Amino acid sequence: MNMRNILVWAILLVLLLALFNMLQGPAQQPAAGQEMNYSDFMERVEAGQVDAVTIEGQRISGQLESGQAFVTQVPPDASVTEQLRANDVQITARAPQEEGLNFLSILLSWFPMLLLIGVWIFFMRQMQSGGRGAMGFGKSKAKLLTEKTGRVTFDDVAGVDEAKEELQEIVEFLKDPSKFQRLGGKIPKGALLVGPPGTGKTLIARAVAGEAGVPFFTISGSDFVEMFVGVGASRVRDMFEQAKKNAPCIIFIDEIDAVGRSRGAGLGGGNDEREQTLNQLLVEMDGFEANEGIILIAATNRPDVLDPALLRPGRFDRQVVVPNPDITGREKILKVHMRDVPLADDVNPKTIARGTPGFSGADLANLVNEAALMAARRNKRLVSMAEFEDAKDKVMMGPERRSMVMTEKEKTLTAYHEAGHAIVALNVPSADPVHKATIIPRGRALGMVMQLPEGDKMSMTHQEMTSRLAIMMGGRVAEEIKFGKENVTSGAASDIKQATRLARAMVTQWGFSEEIGPVDYGEDQGEVFLGQQIVQSSRVSTETAAKIEREVRKLVQAGLDRAREVLTEKQAEWEALAEGLLEYETLSGEEIAELLKGRKPVRDTSVPVKPDDREGGGAVPVVDEDEDSARGTAKGPQGPLEPKPGGA
Template identity: 40%
Template sequence: MQKNLHLICMLFFSQIHVLVGFKHIIKHSISYSVSKTKTVFMSNENIDFLTKYKYYFKKDNYNNVINDIIDHKVSKIYLDKKMNEIITLDNEGDDDIEKDIVSNSNYDYNYNYDHYHIASVNPVLIPNVIEKSSETRTPIIIADLRPGFIVNTENGFNFISNSVSFIIPFLLISSIFSFIRRSINANNMMNGQGFKPTIQSGSGQRNQPNFLNSFMPPMPQNKGGDQLQKSNITLANWAGSPEVIEECREVISYIENKELFNKMGAEMPKGILLEGPPGTGKTLLAKAIAGETNSTFIAISGSEFVELFVGMGASRVRELFQNARNNNPCIIFIDEIDAVARQRGAGINMANDEREQTLNQLLYEMDGFNSNENIVVIAATNRRDVLDQAILRPGRFDRIIRVSLPDKESREKIIDYYFKNKNIEDNFDISAIAEMTEGFSGAQIKNLINEAIILSARNKYTKLQEEYIFEAFEKSIVGLIRKNATVDFATQKRVAIHESGHSILTLLYNDTFDFKKASIQPTYNGAGGYTLFSEKPEIRNGGLYTKDVLKKRLIVSMGGKAAEAIFYGNDYVSLGAVEDLRQANKLAKRMIGNFGMGNQLEVFFNEDVSDDSNPFLGRSLSMGDKYSDHTKFMMDKESLELVQNAYNTAVDILKKNYGSLIYFSDLLMNNTVIYKKDIDYL
């Protein structure tokens, strides 16, 4: 390979030398011939008349020009610098004609332009022209016969060309040095020297004694060494599901009692995948495992493997694991691993070679020929469905721990944990707050408490007030309230009727729902008002929602539109029900497509309904449109029937309770906000 490359280079440079040599032969022959005759070099000002009026000169050919020179009929020869054009002045012409042409700005038919002859010639024949003019002692004037704007444009291009011809060799040399430097680093890695973190100097610059850095751009540095740390967090700092904690303790026991398990023939898990929604404490769990086992902790994000230079992702994986081997026992934590370990060959860009090379290197390091003794890889993701199947197999990620949203008991522990070291009132009902925050993650609960503390401090309180917990919760659900908004009476009345429809239906279904609050205060999210309610705790905690419960939720969702239709008439229903319609139709589609709650599609499951995926996020396009037109028609038909029946039921119920609807709307008009305690009092 090296010999072939050497031969190619020699052939390439030999061709260049041939071309350059031919050019020099012509140039020197012309120079030698010109030196024999009387030659005058003219300035651009003296040849303006030629460049301007040469198109009026008499056209001639090469043979006639040579014959005129030999016959002494030519008094002067103008030779273009490009050696491809000749202008001759015959003996009958004189300088007065030339002067008149220069002084006159326009073409004049009185002048005899025929004394000038112009001919285009092959540059190879120019030496012969010069030789003949030398024999006849005919003066030659070498000049640039092109118009001035063309000359200026060419000069600009020549400058750019010369600049590029200087920059390209410099970049080529820099690339060669860069390749040599990376090869040296790779050899050091193979020799076991590993990655050495750079030293931070006082001025903020990295100390790099290598002389190549004085003129080369710095290569990307490994980030793993900078994040080498010892964790002081334990499982006591994580408040959540006891089952998850038990799984983690089992992993810790493997690491701490490795010899015991090895005697029994058990192998320590090489990888643990923590999967779950964002904010559930996956990173905290990884730090806790490292802290409990007194292991070195290296944290890195999956996106940090993505680099500008090809091959740097795989190189970073090698350096990361080498760094872990040099500091074992070690726990490597890769956050958001789906950024680098997505399914290969999926998505729009089927040829993402750089990411796939990084993934292949990660697969090799986790279960390859290198020894990973006393190294555990923990990864976190909330998109397990997009991960490559090769990384999920046993031997790489042996344990997959699902970190779900906390239940009520776990939420109470989380709230109690975040209340520690906080100035709070003594009469807090933690159970009520935990019940209210159904569906919240640990991060959301932390943010809720922080928002409540900010609201309390803003209102000059020195302790956290319980009312601001509920205000912060409401803000997170419906958005910022427009307390000082000026709304006209008619609009306020319409909003009151709309929210009363939702509220009355919620109160009538009191065996299924808990009414929380109704308000006609507008929000910055665009809502004119809102009604807060939830399912009964026993329904939520079980998680097994029945068709009856979901149909009642549809009826409550259509209550606002139904109330407006009853009070104002069908032709005067407003746009306020748009969001209600969106939520109702979405729920109905899931009931038919996912939950098997249709009349004719009782056993049908549509994967596309709950699939919020997007090809750009890494899912395969092969799923496609795999259902027949009849099946899709039936699903749409039954979904619409569910929503239509819910609307008709809401209208019938509100007509029977029209007095309660009007009474509740009047209460809202007078009080703006109605809480559950107000309803209990009434």
């Protein structure tokens, strides 16, 4: 508690005490007695009716024989002591009270003024509380970051080397501007960090603050917007005023899309408060009056919704892309997060990085943390590769549900379903290697088949897509061949959903249909308002929509036919794999290969296998479950592996 708070509470306490004494004071004073004039007092003394008196200066109080109390005032020149003694009156003398110097009376007389002062101090304190009080709506909520301990530097950021280089230049400019100015270079006004969630945009901004050694203000885009129009613009002005006083400095705005959305794009013409805030931000960044020495760094994962005026050079001079890391970047990120984790000798970050394609920096940090927690639960002193493998399975597929009760019929059906996926994956032209198959329920799936890509994929070929369609339909075909059409279950619902989604993208977005041709009929994901979506979809005629549906059905049916062809030809291998899954529940890719050669998997039975300690997979999950009855289907680590136009 600072001195200002102590002073406020002390004043309030004194005022309460004064008020209490003022209210209680008259009741605590003793009864003064009946007022008696001096002549009557002297007559009663001479008549012997006064027993004792108390003299306090010119004031005499006492008690008559009848018990009645009295009080009287003695004239200044009167001498009553001799007369009292002559009439045998007992005399008590006391020093007179100086009422003019009574602190309590002074306090009571000043009570109204002190009360007004206390109220004034209270409101001043509210106004100076950083914009949180009733009078601070227009104050900026930007916080000055001064990390003396736990400071983040570029050494703590890995896997985004290009982004580090771009921001390292800003740091060097702040440290030594003359190096660039002598060649005519100007300090950049702003840098926009763009990338998916969890890739480390905020972490990079903190590293810039740690490296630059200049004042660093941080604020969220949502802190500008309030229910009152004009408050956000006032906060922007106040933030830049604070930054001017500390220039050169850096302002970091996280999630700038909350305030920087395109103007006039909302229902009824837009949001006045947000647009006023954006207008003020545009002016402050590059308006009539330039703010020299202030660099704005912002982060967003929705650059498509930002206003074009915000993205132009002079405001955000450079857009720094912070993508998901590749295998080399993932290895570096894992090493950063493994610094404080005691590792066993068998831990290989490169192997873990290979088995986690599509993982962001946040995903990898969670993976390392889960492995450490798992080792702690197992009472281990070191985190081994087994914990990392099991942690990958848990992060990507969810925890095991060994307590779930499955009937023997359901387990058999699941085994043949997953074996169908695996056998088709092993026999189509272009498919990722099968890494693991299991019939142990995880998350919302009763079983799954996992495929591990040999490297990071930025796009897919037509052959890979048709092979994936066949893999997706392998489970449904397996149920149909083994148990008959009348016994096919709803477990393939997710398979059918993903296959349809992939086939529709092939037809409407990627031009893989000869009848439709290379024309984009896909929905524009950038449009977020219902009215605009209706206008977009109305461009597809009824005849074209019917053609699209026929082409989608043709592709899915071709996958179904290919899966039936493979399972019919490889029925012996398929049934052998299903029986192996019923026996072992989980089979790795190597064990599946041995099983198909007629050799049973060799496992170490000397150590009892606990539910959490059995062999992990380290695979990329290829499942997408919508309900408990769902079974495995082809999928990438962060969603369906659908290639982007142009191989991006």
